[in-house]
Amino acid sequence: MTQTWLISLFSKELKIDxxxxxxxxxxxxxGVDSIFLAQILRSINQRINTDIDPSITYExxxxxxxxxxxxxxxxxxxxxxFHPVKDTLSSEVTNHRESRTVMKEERKKLIVRSKIHRILQ
Incomplete structure (x- = not known):
């Protein structure tokens, strides 16, 4: 996936199939120069939210x-x-767990109220 993405970036900018x-x-x-590589790195940095030093393209x-x-x-x-769905899914699982916890607490409260109500009658 990463290699395909990089090929896409380079080929698009270089207009190469x-x-x-x-x-x-x-x-x-x-035939690329340092300016071209800096542009490519800017795209990479934006996509993966980082700040890679341009010298890395020489290494x-x-x-x-x-x-x-x-x-x-x-x-x-x-x-x-490349897989933001995993973060979304993780968030949904966490929200689901939190909802289940809240529901359990509400259920416990109802049971206690019910018991108190029966005792008072």
């Missing part, structure tokens, strides 16, 4: 290497960026 984009080819082989100069590094370093951010 994604199927022609080599993941093992150096960014320099595509990991291919899609394949950059993908591996991103997954190692930002796996939880990538999961959130």
């Amino acid at each position: 994604p199927s022609n984009f080599g993941v093992k080819e150096s960014f320099g082989d595509f 990991y100069p291919t899609i394949e290497l950059l993908t591996e590094w991103l997954i190692r370093k930002y796996s939880s951010s990538l999961i959130k960026a």
Whole structure:
């Protein structure tokens, strides 16, 4: 998923068909410069809500290497960026549990009231 996303970012900006984009080819082989890489990193940073230093593209100069590094370093951010449903689902489960707890408490109150009512009669 991450590699496909990166290929999409690069191929869109470079106007290259994604199927022609080599993941093992150096960014320099595509004629990109530091300004281009900064733009790509801006997109990456926005998507995964982080601030990656631009020099990382020189340390990991291919899609394949950059993908591996991103997954190692930002796996939880990538999961959130590409699978927000999990966060929503987690929130729904928590809300459901809280609702069940409230319902149990209300039920206990009703039982106590019922017992008190019977005793008073």
